[in-house]
Amino acid sequence: MSGVGPAASDPDALLQVRDLCKYFDNDSGLLGSVGLDDEFPYVTRSSSNVRAVDGVSFDIKEGETLGLVGESGCGKSTLARTVLRLLEPTSGSVYFQGEDLASLSGEPLRRMRKDMQMIFQDPQSSLDPRMKVGPIVEEPMQAHGMLDEEGREARAKELLEKVGLDPQHYNRYPHAFSGGQRQRVNLARALSVNPDFIVCDEPVSALDVSIQAQVLNTMEELQDEFDLTYLFIAHDLSVIRHISDRVAVMYLGNVVELADKEELFENPKHPYTRALLDAIPVPDPRSGGREELLSGDVPSPIDPPSGCRFRTRCPKLIQPETYDMTDETWRSVVRFQRAVKRRAFEETDPDALRGRYFDDGVPSGDAGTLLDEALDHIERDEWDDAEAILTERFADESVCATAKPAYEVESALTDGRHYAACHLRRDEAVASAVDEGASDGAARLGAPEADD
Numbered sequence: 022m023s024g025v026g027p028a029a030s031d032p033d034a035l036l037q038v039r040d041l042c043k044y045f046d047n048d049s050g051l052l053g054s055v056g057l058d059d060e061f062p063y064v065t066r067s068s069s070n071v072r073a074v075d076g077v078s079f080d081i082k083e084g085e086t087l088g089l090v091g092e093s094g095c096g097k098s099t100l101a102r103t104v105l106r107l108l109e110p111t112s113g114s115v116y117f118q119g120e121d122l123a124s125l126s127g128e129p130l131r132r133m134r135k136d137m138q139m140i141f142q143d144p145q146s147s148l149d150p151r152m153k154v155g156p157i158v159e160e161p162m163q164a165h166g167m168l169d170e171e172g173r174e175a176r177a178k179e180l181l182e183k184v185g186l187d188p189q190h191y192n193r194y195p196h197a198f199s200g201g202q203r204q205r206v207n208l209a210r211a212l213s214v215n216p217d218f219i220v221c222d223e224p225v226s227a228l229d230v231s232i233q234a235q236v237l238n239t240m241e242e243l244q245d246e247f248d249l250t251y252l253f254i255a256h257d258l259s260v261i262r263h264i265s266d267r268v269a270v271m272y273l274g275n276v277v278e279l280a281d282k283e284e285l286f287e288n289p290k291h292p293y294t295r296a297l298l299d300a301i302p303v304p305d306p307r308s309g310g311r312e313e314l315l316s317g318d319v320p321s322p323i324d325p326p327s328g329c330r331f332r333t334r335c336p337k338l339i340q341p342e343t344y345d346m347t348d349e350t351w352r353s354v355v356r357f358q359r360a361v362k363r364r365a366f367e368e369t370d371p372d373a374l375r376g377r378y379f380d381d382g383v384p385s386g387d388a389g390t391l392l393d394e395a396l397d398h399i400e401r402d403e404w405d406d407a408e409a410i411l412t413e414r415f416a417d418e419s420v421c422a423t424a425k426p427a428y429e430v431e432s433a434l435t436d437g438r439h440y441a442a443c444h445l446r447r448d449e450a451v452a453s454a455v456d457e458g459a460s461d462g463a464a465r466l467g468a469p470e471a472d473d
């Protein structure tokens with residue numbers, strides 16, 4: 022378990038998330054793997070955990086919007102559901118208004134849930150098509166025993182108006198509304214129980230770009246009027262930029278960077294954040310650009326890379342201290358190691374490969390000897406051996422692989438804190454957010470003593 026993250030305690034925090042982990046057991050699911058063996062018992066089942074959220078810490082201040090951004094599958098939705106305790110955390114804690122959610126059950130948990138609402142991506146499927154919008158908005162009030170029937174109807178109509186709909190549409194069915202209008206119904210429904218905190222999971226992703234801004238503006242107006250705090254999830258950075266006060270960037274179950282919006286967009290400190298930012302503007306971020314900039318596949322959350330999770334794709338992987346290559350030569354070694362790992366070429370002739378991957382020159386000394394050994398293996402078609410040398414002796418010896426990075430750096434543009442989980446930031450760090458000697462990174466910068 023890797024308990025790293027920006028964990029400084031904020032006295033104004035409405036929500037405090039500490040070292041939160043959510044692992045899914047694959048055993049019983051579709052992903053559960055059955056293997057064939059040539060020895061008794063012949064059939065083996067392997068048990069493995071999907072580490073969807075793995076040691077995440079952050080605070081959300083009252084009245085602010087924390088944007089949470091990351092590629093599909095990085096754990097955003099799981100984090101949101103675990104924060105709300107719709108999913109039971111594997112470990113870690115969530116404090117809401119100072120109360121540890123894990124210590125609540127029964128009626129107190131139900132009451133707390135009223136204050137924490139969630140809005141989902143698909144406004145179509147989250148509304149019961151057989152119910153009229155009035156009763157849809159009233160349903161949570163009824164579940165929490167709020168007001169009498171007349172009072173609920175009056176409040177539902179008032180809320181429909183507040184979210185920009187016509188209260189006369191109280192008796193209409195969801196199918197009579199557009200996507201943007203349906204998401205407004207969802208907003209009214211979430212607001213009906215007068216929550217303090219709303220988790221918005223990709224609430225505008227399914228809407229036309231022209232409609233997105235209108236819904237986001239309404240959400241901002243409602244935030245002011247009802248003193249709301251948002252955790253706002255999106256994969257689209259322009260949406261995040263529109264609505265957030267601070268932004269957390271997530272990669273493979275970890276938060277890799279967290280800073281005030283302006284600071285994060287203008288002064289990103291993590292290579293992953295930079296890659297995401299370099300990918301905009303593109304008309305549709307889910308297509309094209311991003312894949313080109315972020316080469317290589319996201320590793321499996323079942324067996325994530327040690328140290329920095331992004332290191333297997335990072336264009337800035339740090340050279341192990343044992344070598345003294347130029348930056349260009351080190352980059353060539355990394356490019357070659359990744360190509361061999363992906364079996365990205367068929368050529369086996371060492372000279373041809375030197376020419377193709379090392380046009381700035383091959384490494385000398387020990388690094389050169391290791392490269393020659395790897396090239397010899399490839400020539401003999403021993404790809405696994407070549408991969409083992411290149412991975413174990415180069416990539417895995419980088420500090421990026423041997424230590425989990427977690428640093429607080431000076432914010433250049435704002436007064437807020439800037440957390441960056443990248444070893445490139447070691448020298449400019451005002452503090453290490455973890456004790457590098459502790460393998461699970463238990464010591465956290467400014468974390469309350471009781472949590473340590």
Ligand SMILES: Nc1ncnc2c1ncn2[C@@H]1O[C@H](COP(=O)(O)OP(=O)(O)OP(=O)(O)O)[C@@H](O)[C@H]1O
Pocket residue numbers: 045046050071072073091092093094095096097098099100256322
């Ligand atoms: N119930 C589950 N059982 C097993 N694995 C799961 C389960 N739910 C999510 N996962 C896995 O956990 C990881 C994180 O998924 P999650 O849906 O939280 O990511 P996400 O960032 O919200 O992605 P998207 O934007 O596509 O919704 C993924 O690898 C996913 O396959």
